[in-house]
Amino acid sequence: MRSEGRVWRFGDDVNTDLIIPGRYLDNYDPAHLASHAMEGVSKEFAKNVRKGDVVVACRNFGCGSSREQAVIALKHAGVSAVVAKSFARIFYRNAINLGLPVIISPDGCDLFIDGDIVIIDMSEGVMISESRKVTAQMDQIPDHVRKILDAGGLVPYIKGVIADRAKR
Amino acid sequence: MDAKAGQIVEAAPDLAFSHENTFLVGKSFLELGVGRIWDPSKVVVVLDHRTPANTIQTAAAHAKIRQLVKELGIEKFFDVGEGICHQLLIERGLAKPGQLILGADSHTTTAGAIGAFATGIGATEMAGVWAMGSLWLKIPETILVSLNGHLAHGCFPKDVSLHLASVLGPSGAEYRCVEFTGGHLIDTTISGRMVLCNMAAEMGAKAAVVPADSTVLVRYVGCEPHPCDPVQSDPNASFEKKLDVNVSEIPPMVSGPHQIDKVGSVEKFKGISIDQAFIGTCTNGRLEDLVVASSILKGRKVANGCRLIVVPASRTVLEEAIGMGLIQTILSAGGTILPPGCGPCLGAHEGVLAPGEICISSSNRNFRGRMGSDEAEIYLASPATVAASAIKGEISDPREVLPNEV
Numbered sequence: 001m002r003s004e005g006r007v008w009r010f011g012d013d014v015n016t017d018l019i020i021p022g023r024y025l026d027n028y029d030p031a032h033l034a035s036h037a038m039e040g041v042s043k044e045f046a047k048n049v050r051k052g053d054v055v056v057a058c059r060n061f062g063c064g065s066s067r068e069q070a071v072i073a074l075k076h077a078g079v080s081a082v083v084a085k086s087f088a089r090i091f092y093r094n095a096i097n098l099g100l101p102v103i104i105s106p107d108g109c110d111l112f113i114d115g116d117i118v119i120i121d122m123s124e125g126v127m128i129s130e131s132r133k134v135t136a137q138m139d140q141i142p143d144h145v146r147k148i149l150d151a152g153g154l155v156p157y158i159k160g161v162i163a164d165r166a167k168r
Numbered sequence: 169m170d171a172k173a174g175q176i177v178e179a180a181p182d183l184a185f186s187h188e189n190t191f192l193v194g195k196s197f198l199e200l201g202v203g204r205i206w207d208p209s210k211v212v213v214v215l216d217h218r219t220p221a222n223t224i225q226t227a228a229a230h231a232k233i234r235q236l237v238k239e240l241g242i243e244k245f246f247d248v249g250e251g252i253c254h255q256l257l258i259e260r261g262l263a264k265p266g267q268l269i270l271g272a273d274s275h276t277t278t279a280g281a282i283g284a285f286a287t288g289i290g291a292t293e294m295a296g297v298w299a300m301g302s303l304w305l306k307i308p309e310t311i312l313v314s315l316n317g318h319l320a321h322g323c324f325p326k327d328v329s330l331h332l333a334s335v336l337g338p339s340g341a342e343y344r345c346v347e348f349t350g351g352h353l354i355d356t357t358i359s360g361r362m363v364l365c366n367m368a369a370e371m372g373a374k375a376a377v378v379p380a381d382s383t384v385l386v387r388y389v390g391c392e393p394h395p396c397d398p399v400q401s402d403p404n405a406s407f408e409k410k411l412d413v414n415v416s417e418i419p420p421m422v423s424g425p426h427q428i429d430k431v432g433s434v435e436k437f438k439g440i441s442i443d444q445a446f447i448g449t450c451t452n453g454r455l456e457d458l459v460v461a462s463s464i465l466k467g468r469k470v471a472n473g474c475r476l477i478v479v480p481a482s483r484t485v486l487e488e489a490i491g492m493g494l495i496q497t498i499l500s501a502g503g504t505i506l507p508p509g510c511g512p513c514l515g516a517h518e519g520v521l522a523p524g525e526i527c528i529s530s531s532n533r534n535f536r537g538r539m540g541s542d543e544a545e546i547y548l549a550s551p552a553t554v555a556a557s558a559i560k561g562e563i564s565d566p567r568e569v570l571p572n573e574v
Contacts, residue, residue, distance in 0.1 A: 013338050013427065017535040021542075022514040026218060026226045028191065040537045060339035063372060064535060065514070066274040068192055068290040089343055089374055090274055094290035144176050144304055154296050155199050161300075162202065 002123070005054040005080050007116040008038075008045060009109065014057055015040075015064035016091065020073040022065075033069050034076035051078035054118060058084065058109040062091020068098065075100045081120060083108045083127060083138065096145050099153035103127075108136040173309045173408075179268055180302045185212035186272035187253050189291045191229040193272060194236045196295035205240050206301030212244040212262055213237050214253035219509040221248075222517035240298075251482025251508040254278040254450040258362065259484055264391055265380035265398040270297055275450050275532065277369045281361035282387075283380030283398030285345075288369070308345045308374050309408035310401060311336075315352035317416035322567035324460070325360035326452055326530065326550035328413070329367030330421035334431045335411060342372035344408065347401055352415050353378060358387075359454045366451045370428045370532055420553050420566055422528075425545040426536040434553055437563045444527040445470075445558035446519060446539075447551045448479030448511045452530035455485050455492075461555040462494040463574045464566065470502035471561030477504050477519045479511035501559070515539045521546075528557045 018040030020033055027033075038045035055061075055074065061084040062070060071094045074082065081101040085108070095102040103120070108127055112118065116129045120138070127136040141149065151157035171177050186193050190213050197205075205211055213233065221227035230248070237245040246256055253271065257263040257279050265283035269276065272294040279286035289303070297303055315328065346368045353361070361378040368376035378384075379400030401407075420434040447453065447461050458480065470476045478498050480486040486508055489495050495505055512519030513531040521527055521544035529539070534546035549557070552566035559569065 015533075015535045017515075017533070017538045021537045022516050023520070023540070025514075026223050026229070026516065028195075028225075028229070040535075040542060060342060060372065063338055064274060064533060066189075066272055066288045066290050068189065068292060071290075086339065086342060088339075088372060090288050090290055093293055097290060097292040097296070142176075154292050155196055158200055158296055158299060162200075 002119065002121045003052065003080055004117065004119050005052040006050065007054050007056050007112045007114060007118055008049065009112055009114050010041060010055065010057040012058040013060045013063055016062055016067050016070040017064055019062065019070040020067065025067060025069055030072050030076035033073040037073040037077040046077060049077045049079065052080045053078055054120065055079055055082040056084070056108050056112050057082065059086050061087050063088035066090045068094045071095045071098045071100055085109055096148050097154035099149060101149060103141065104139040105136050108138070111136045171307045173307050175307045176304055177307060178302050179305045181210065181270045181297060182267035183210055183212060183263060183269045184294060184297050185214065185253055185257065186291065186294050187214050188217040188229060188233070189272050190233045190236065192291035193294045193298065194233065196292040197298050200295060200299045202299045205242070205298045208241040208243065211242050211298065212253070212257070213242055214246040214250065214256055215248050216252045216509045217514060218516050219248040220507065249483060249507050249509070251485070252450045252453070252510055254362070254366065255454070255481040255485070258282055258358065259482055261387070264388060265384060270294070270303070274369050275366050277373055277376045278362050278366040278450055280365035280375055280377040281358055282384045283377065283400070285375050285377060285399045287375045308343055310345045310347050310405065311341055311409045311411065312407040313346055313348050313411045313413065314350040315348060315413050315415050316350045317352055317414045318355060319415050319418070321572065322420055322552060322570050323418055324550040324552060325356060325363040326367070327418050327421045328415055329364055330423050330431050330548065331413065331418045333367070333371060333423060333428045336371040337429045338370065338427060339372045341368060343374055346373045346376040348376070348378045353381070357456060358384060359456045362454070363451055367532055420550060422553065422563060423534055423548040425534055425547065428534065428548070434549070434563065434565045437547065438565060440547070440563045441526065442474055442528050442557055442562060443525040444475045444477065444519060444521065445554045446477045446512060446527055446529040446531065447554050448477070448481065449513045449531040450481065451532040452551050453479055453481030453485065455488050457530065457551040458485070458489045458494045459492070460570070460574055461551045462497040463571050464552060464555040464569050465501035465503065465559065466497050468501055468559045470558045474558055474561040475504065476502065476558040477506060477512065479506045479518070480508050482508050512539055528554050528563060530554050
């Protein structure tokens with residue numbers, strides 16, 4: 001995977017109540033959820049996020065509730081990947097299951113700032129800002145996760161598994 | 169299972185539960201097109217987050233879920249008013265020691281209180297479990313927390329959890345299993361163990377376990393067909409980290425806005441004026457919580473300008489509290505009783521906070537905006553500290569008002 005996007009940079013412990021507050025969860029429409037994405041930390045994000053943008057955060061991104069709407073909101077808003085020092089595990093699984101790449105980078109949040117245009121090169125395991133000449137390292141996505149992500153998420157992945165079984 | 173920490177395994181759950189997010193589970197499940205659930209007898213659905221329905225959209229989602237459980241043959245369905253999923257799992261004997269339990273909720277860790285390995289997942293993943301009967305799990309490293317000593321007057325398991333939050337922080341147990349051990353557990357009721365396991369989620373824990381001892385196992389005598397083999401570490405287990413805590417040194421604790429580890433002794437927060445006091449939730453809405461709160465409220469009044477909201481964790485808790493006269497005590501003190509469920513904890517209804525308001529709550533999360541306005545503040549504490557604060561209208565030390573015999 002090689003993609004280009006604009007950085008929105010956040011800090012530690014961005015919880016799912018900040019990503020999508022509970023008061024919006026009774027409406028499951030992805031467009032509604034996207035219109036409130038990151039509202040707890042940034043009033044600008046939902047207004048100005050563009051397709052392909054990258055969320056860069058520090059430790060424990062997505063902690064708190066198991067609400068899958070946190071991933072739906074980001075994905076539908078156009079976010080192409082979330083890069084963080086570490087992820088809360090349910091958010092991490094939810095993102096994979098809905099086909100949103102989540103990548104661990106030990107130094108990404110220290111090196112990038114809001115508005116950086118970055119190239120994510122998964123095969124090389126790097127994230128680069130060419131204009132600022134900054135390169136962050138990224139961990140490889142583990143194989144058991146990669147195959148779900150490559151399928152586009154858990155639903156298409158399981159459909160594939162079922163189809164393979166039927167062929168045998 | 170013969171697996172080591174770090175290993176990825178395909179695991180089959182003994183129980184799989186979800187709440188209002190069953191709406192999303194059902195949506196993904198129907199997309200999978202498999203038609204039937206792998207084992208409907210292992211599936212539990214509880215409506216608890218927005219009950220009774222707060223909006224037309226919620227009401228429509230509830231209606232859809234009722235239709236879905238009927239079509240898919242899910243018999244373990246608990247409708248509006250029965251209580252919080254984590255409470256029902258243990259109270260109704262659905263969760264058993266030794267089980268692998270998956271819940272589409274972050275506080276699934278609560279069921280570790282009876283010696284199960286219980287971990288949270290998301291809605292789409294639950295749909296996958298409904299279809300396939302298994303999922304991938306990584307065997308976690310374990311943090312061993314040894315609790316010894318006896319709690320001082322006015323101090324409760326919630327205070328122990330808030331103390332642990334000060335040590336571990338919001339990600340200190342990330343991806344880890346927290347196993348509790350030590351002599352203090354002999355003193356700790358199942359209700360108290362539920363607090364410890366529930367709050368471990370706030371430190372990032374994947375699961376939390378109190379290995380089942382006689383306090384727990386007596387409830388499952390003759391439990392068939394499950395062998396009731398409680399989850400606990402092997403005799404020669406290695407631990408990533410060990411914490412030793414003398415609980416007798418822990419004072420009543422308070423966690424301040426907007427993060428769990430902004431925590432300190434109640435002394436540090438005393439005198440902060442409050443608008444709302446909330447007792448309830450999967451953390452602290454059980455009978456023994458209401459007993460403690462009522463003992464403080466008895467013969468007293470909630471302070472002018474302060475609202476006290478009490479939400480029993482289940483119908484059974486409410487019925488028992490009525491039987492013991494606790495509800496009358498709370499009402500006479502000026503408190504408001506709401507129907508069993510999650511209440512205002514997640515900011516959907518029943519006590520949402522206005523900008524600038526301050527709430528002290530027996531719940532588990534004080535994230536910014538959690539209970540309503542982004543400009544409101546939430547302090548977390550034990551039900552005793554919440555009740556003591558309600559009668560003074562400011563954060564108060566429960567030791568000053570809690571009767572000696574409690």
